[in-house]
Amino acid sequence: MTTVIERFLHYVKFDTQSSEETVVLTTPGQFELANALVEELKALGLDDASVDEKGYVLAHLPANTSKHIPPIGFIAHLDTSPDMLGKDVKPQLIENYDGSDIVLNGDKNIVLSPKDFPELLNYRGKTLITTDGTTLLGADDKAGIAEVMTAIDYLQCHKDISHGKICIAFTPNEEVGRGADHFDVQRFGAEFAYTVDGGAIGELEYENFNAAGVKVKVQGRNVHPGSAKGKMINAILLAQEFIMKLPKDETPVNTEGYEGFYHLTDIHGNVEETILNYIVRDFEINSFQQRKEKLQQIIIDLNEKYGPERFSIEIKDQYFNMKEKIEPVKHILENAEKAMEAVGVVPDIRPIRGGTDGARLSFMGLPTPNIFTGGHNFHGKFEFIPIFAMEKAVDVILKIVEIYTAK
Incomplete structure (x- = not known):
């Protein structure tokens, strides 16, 4: 089984920077990653995996039980922000981080410091993945893709685990506000979904601007x-x-x-x-x-x-703020909270000071709160992600599936 870290380090090699240009449906790099993900999903046994002409990847893991379980969706986005270069990303592993300054690039004197980003001190003793100071990292949202893919891989390697239908989507152009423009909710087939597109470990969000x-x-x-x-x-x-x-x-x-x-x-x-x-x-x-x-x-x-x-x-x-669409089906938020607690993650329910595909999808008939990827400082050269947080995100996805199967 491929680990979430191996997947992530592979995905960041793809240049999927999105474009503000309205004439661009999906950038070539996004299609390249989309096609690679389709092949990977098919190799995992999701035979209906496909990418359409707009760059949307859809796939379904069929239920392996006759028990009635609502179909659950997990969504992440293919693109990285147009705010900073996403080409030739060179991730650096900082093992057993000691709380000191991290020199990302000595030649350019670019330093990731807890003086500027005090949340670094929460990860003493952990292994971090950072940039080399010349590009963004791409954890937003290639970490989310890696976490969803790894959870599916785990279920396919452990077929004794019962589950309902699981719907997978990877969307293009989220960073320029067009990730839900051509999303086919009916074809996706989920009763509700989660975007795996949040920040620090524990984040759980159902309110947005x-x-x-x-x-x-x-x-x-x-x-x-x-x-x-x-x-x-x-x-x-x-x-x-x-x-x-x-x-x-x-x-x-x-x-x-x-x-x-x-x-x-x-x-x-x-x-x-x-x-x-x-x-x-x-x-x-x-x-x-x-x-x-x-x-x-x-x-x-x-x-x-x-x-x-x-x-x-x-x-x-x-x-618009998806809160009004999530509150009538609050169980999807409550079960995500239970899933985090069950795997040792403290839920941090907070508003999103931004938006996700889920904000628009919730108004398209697919209630979709947002769960963490584990990353920090998205869209810039100071982006980093702790490895253990990515592993916990995989655990949360699997636990959500388990909770709905057990009902």
């Missing part, structure tokens, strides 16, 4: 600076005025827990035209609506000041 993407366009007027008096309208400076009208303490760096925010993710342009891209997040739907209304009011006020259509705004809802 309501989310919107915002594009603000500022139209200026460019004139030669030598004769610009009374004529030039500098779109960059007007964009700066828009930025300053948003509350400075409602940004990601100043918020935590259930606090929402406005996040300026990108600014580009020139005197003639400048574009601001934001994401807006809030757990409460009323507050979420108020945030969007505030942005629209700022546009109205600035257009009154500088002239009509100087500012324009486009707001697109991305996903």
Whole structure:
């Protein structure tokens, strides 16, 4: 049987960085990993494993008992974040971590330090997998894929363990918010599912942000600076005025827990035209609506000041808080909590300050809370994951299956 670590170290070799470009359905690297996973699933005996033209991998492990057991789904995503390079990942194993600074890359003076990331100190004596300081690691979500695959491998190697139908899916483009765009819930066939896409060991999540993407366009007027008096309208400076009208303490760096925010993710342009891209997040739907209304009011006020259509705004809802879809079937959360406790993991039920495929899938008729992978510092060069946490994630998946089989 292949270990979860062996799988993970193999999967991170695939460059599956997703793309923000809307014309891209799925990047070539995602298809490459998807095809490899299909072959692996078939080798494990899941004969119906397939990848479709959009890059979705689906497979089913049939029930091996006549007992009525609800079909359970486990989902992870193929892609890594576009925020940082995911090519030529070179994982480093830090054995028996002693709590000191970890030099990821001596040449570039890149250091993973508990001074910056105090959670490292929770893993003294454990073996960690880190980056080499030049790429992300890819635990988000190749750790999740490895954990699901290893659990299936275990069940296939221990056919005396009874279980119901288990539905497996690996989705593309989750990191750019399109992981559920073409997900076929009916074909997947699960009554409910779990995304294996969380962070530190013990995380169990069924609440997430309501989310919107915002594009603000500022139209200026460019004139030669030598004769610009009374004529030039500098779109960059007007964009700066828009930025300053948003509350400075409602940004990601100043918020935590259930606090929402406005996040300026990108600014580009020139005197003639400048574009601001934001994401807006809030757990409460009323507050979420108020945030969007505030942005629209700022546009109205600035257009009154500088002239009509100087500012324009486009707001697109991305996903909503899945809490309302999980609470009516709270047993799926409670049984995940029991599974963690049974394998010696302390459940840490917390809101997701982000989103997962499960957020959208829950509104598509597939209630889908999120369980941990074990990783930290996703999307960047300081990403790391403790090996024992990955092994515990496999145990939790197997225990969830066992709990539903025993009912």
